[in-house]
Amino acid sequence: MRSHRTPRRRTRTRTGVVRAAAFAGAAVLLSGCASYGVSPGADGDSGTVTYWLWESAQLPAYQQCAEDFQAQHPDIDIKIEQFGWDDYWRKLFTGFISDSAPDVFADHTSRYGEFADRGLIVPIDEQVEEAGIDLSQYVAGTTDLWIGPDGKRYGLPKDFDTIGLFYNREMAEEAGVSAEQMAGLTWNPTDGGSYEQVIARLTVDENGVRGDEPGFDKSRVKTYGLGLGSAGAPFGQVEWSYLAMTTGWWYMDEQAWGTRFNYDDPRFQQTISWWRGLIDKGYMPPLAFTEGGSPDQQMQAGRYAIVSEGSWQTANYGALEGVELALAPTPIGPSGKRAAMQNSLADSISASSEVKGAAWEWVRYLASEDCQSVVADAGVVMPAIASTVEASKASLGKTGFDITAFTDQIDAGSTFPYPAILHAAEVQATTTTGLENVMSFNTDVSSLTQMNERVNALFE
Amino acid sequence: MAIATRAARLRTSSTGEPLRPDANGSPRERLTALAFIAPALLGFAVFYFWPTLRGFYFSFTEYDVFNAPVWVGLDNYRAVLEDAVFWNSMKVTVLYVVINIGTQTVLALLLAVLLHRLTRSVLVRSVIVLPYLISNVVVALVFYWMLDAQIGIANQFLGWLGVDPVAFFGDQNWAIPTIALVNTWRHLGYTALLLFAGMLMIPGTVYEAGRVDGASEWQMFWRITLPLLRPVLALVLVITVIGSFQAFDTVAVTTSGGPAEASNVIQYYIFDLAFQRYQFGYASAVSVVLFLILTIVAFFQLRLMRADQSDMA
The missing domain is CATH 3.40.190.10 (Periplasmic binding protein-like II)
Structure with a gap:
């Protein structure tokens, strides 16, 4: 259930328990007051x-x-x-x-x-x-x-x-991944760098074969190297922004309150392409698996080895019983620096x-x-x-x-600010559909260009 | 007092025709009737009629609640016709209704027949309505967790049977069937009970006659139960179909219309437009379209099933 995740910095407006079910009759039944x-x-x-x-x-x-x-x-x-x-x-x-x-x-x-x-x-x-x-x-x-x-x-x-990587310490030790390695991960959108190698290493199928070993069965994965919470619309705050931003990409034409968006930029689309590729390789669960238990529950159940999460989840992850977790910074990208949304x-x-x-x-x-x-x-x-x-x-x-x-x-000054925008709910709706379609392999990554046009149209 | 007058008039009626309530009545009687209806009428006017009128008005405006509505004529309706999300929502909703009503009606009929022909146990009857007594939100959440692709208990069982995990709520092809069947589970007993009550009105002598003529249970179901149940069945169908079109809470607490709008039923879309995107004018227009569709559906259902006539002579 979503509200259990206390998604306090999340932009997703998708709901948890809806007491507003009383609203069900919705707009037709809206009785307003006379003054505005x-x-x-x-x-x-x-x-x-x-x-x-x-x-x-x-x-x-x-x-x-x-x-x-x-x-x-x-x-x-x-x-x-x-x-x-x-x-x-x-x-x-x-x-x-x-x-x-x-x-x-x-x-x-x-x-x-x-x-x-x-x-x-x-x-x-x-x-x-x-x-x-x-x-x-x-x-x-x-x-x-x-x-x-x-x-x-x-x-x-x-x-x-800000954002960091919570990972399962025991799984990392078993796989021979040290804390130093986790603290010094590198990433690029082409081959994923050492970040992808570690994700592959931490992925284990039901026969105990690791993601980077021959004979790995991606259709029967027991533990996914990298967890997935959602497609991350509109800003991928904890999902993909820490990667995209190391390529020099930025969401829009302004630091904040922009009106032209950059979801059509190749740097962004390459990032999403790599990220989506993890699903194809069996290192990250399909988007369909994100309906149900939340990433922290999956983490507790040993289904995920790493999840990218916000610092506001620290106490929550620290309280998970039965698993021993550790924290690492986000990987260093093509810019030579890390990046994390602040x-x-x-x-x-x-x-x-x-x-x-x-x-x-x-x-x-x-x-x-x-x-x-x-x-x-x-x-x-x-x-x-x-x-x-x-x-x-x-x-x-x-x-x-x-x-x-x-x-x-x-x-280190490697954080970037939350991209504040107007029409946030509309952008949310448009990008949710666009990104979910891409992440469920319904559409090609290049369809994000059309999504970008639709987002831009909201500001015209 | 009014009752006494009415009784007096009944007695003095000399014609042989069945007595019908006098449509005109005395002014005093009308006043009494009005007094009895007033509380319900007031509630209806304040909470249904007036908001509905305002909804119709808003559907011709651009309105975000905080600023006065701006009249835009038929623009919203034109936009609805071109809105791909709206048409997808209609498609999704119809699929939901077909699966939900299809399974629910057939299973409820079966259950009602079993109740009617096999047992009259009050305990069994009570157990059957139990799911209906649980809040929709609770039912939805419990299924949401049980059917999780990775840590849900249902997939644990499937795993033992050698079946790959199914993302019941997350898979675009599964989301609507899953939600529809969850609601079938919840409403099945209640619907069965309504049909069972209808069956109780069928005189036992008809079945006795059938048995004397050597009819099997199967034949009696098709030749006696179903035809004589028709008016009740029609009513139940109208109510459940309308209720089914209004599916909202299960979607709201589980998939929120996702993934990629695969479960974006029309009521959820309206809710999203109005309460999350502040487009009350446009949301009202979508609501009005839904209202018109439901009216037409209900009209044809009642007509086709001749709900106002009974075959019981």
Whole structure:
């Protein structure tokens, strides 16, 4: 089940448990209110501030932050509510429509553009300047993610994440793959480099024959060298972006908010071609196998030896019983460098909030060292303030993983920002079909060129 | 009070014709009737009729909920006709309905006959409706895990039989049959119970007569049960076909319409358009098209099966 994966940075809008089944009658039954747009709210400085977040694992840390905050601001009450990822965005959506949205909510790079575009959240440039907040205290790259399509700032970063490779340590040892080897993998779209060799080596069929040995039966694979979670539409955040980006490719004509896309670029298509080739070789499961158990469950069952995953999954993978996992950085590509997508969450203020003054105080506190060091100690995610990252390394290190695999890429400057775009849901729908068709071998990789045209058409 | 008046009038009726409720009634009676209907009528008006009207209106607009709808005339309907995803969804939905209704009706009939002719045990009847008592979402998720290609229990069994793993939900050819059969499993008992109730209305004397004439169970099923059950069967079919066209939750919690739109049933497509892509105007147009299709289907079903007539003289 998808929601079990807590796909907090995922852009996929495909659903988990849908309480919105009540929506089934859907649009025909939609009963609306007579007025359109959201109420303008007010700037109240005291009262109750409602705060929403989607990750249950982070709830205790933010509860702590709220208590500390309330001790400093006795006239402000923080009311925290938590909903799972899928429910979260739907509830937020209906909240906006019915003027019952939370005053402050944890926001995602893939979503806030639409909210800003529709005037549902407010920019905070003035407040940031007035309060004299030092933007350089945050981990490089995190603050810019929150500059919206109109050039205004819509959030202060509260944490950040990147991508790494979780692998089964015992399987690697059995196959004679050392931790040093895993840390020094190379990749290219032609022969896959040492990354493909290791994936082949870790693939084992039901007779115990390895993927790189003669007699390997690709139709009866017991353990796939590389796991697969989805076709990775639209950005392949954990699926293929760490490969594509080492070829010098970029999604679109701009760093963010672009309108012309590059899914027709040969560098991208070669990457997907190599990636898809792993299925053909029997080193990665067919796309059809991704319906059902999630990658972490398959990992636990010993079906996958390596999966590329986000740092936000560290605690989850660390808690898997019965398997001993380790963490490696993503491979070095043709550029001579590694690459990993870096994303950051921030808290946004609803335009309809009646207490925007108090809401800003809370947002400011969430983005402060006081709160972020609490988050660091909780050991679930890495907070965005650079000075707290060391504490976070220690607490996340308790999971048994060496999380320098994530943080080294930030220090080395080999990360790239999450590509924020408008029309995200439309792009998602178009690319999901396009990429799933390619990954299920319905269409050729070159069909991604037509997909690119369809995506571009959304922006015309 | 009103009942007493009605009773008085019934008594004084002197013609020999069957008495029919007086369509005009006294103003007082109409008021009473209205009072009884009012709660249901209000609910219908507020939650069905008004939203339906608005839905029709939205279908002629471009509307994202946050900004006022913009009238676009028939543009949405023109777009529906050219929308490959819509036609794929219709195809997928029809395939789903055919498999779901086909298997469900045949099996439910069989089950109902067994209930009717073999046992009258209340326990058996209760057990048969059990799947229907479980929430759709729970059923869908349990099957989703059981039928996983790599770690699902179903493929474990298949493996022992020497069959290669089947990606029941993930394979494009399997996704819709799987989802349809999961829902058949859930609705089978309920449908069987409805048909069984219909069979109970067939007089036992007909079967006795059949047995005296030397008819076999097989002959009695085709010559007695099925023809006399027809009005009930027609009703059950209309209800289940409409329900089947509205398949949504199983898809939503498992495949989300994938892989590559292989299970993108029409209701899921509408949901996706409206609630995930904010295209309420276009989603309304698709809904209206679906509404029209369902109306036509129901009309022909009722006509062809002469649901308003019974062969029981």
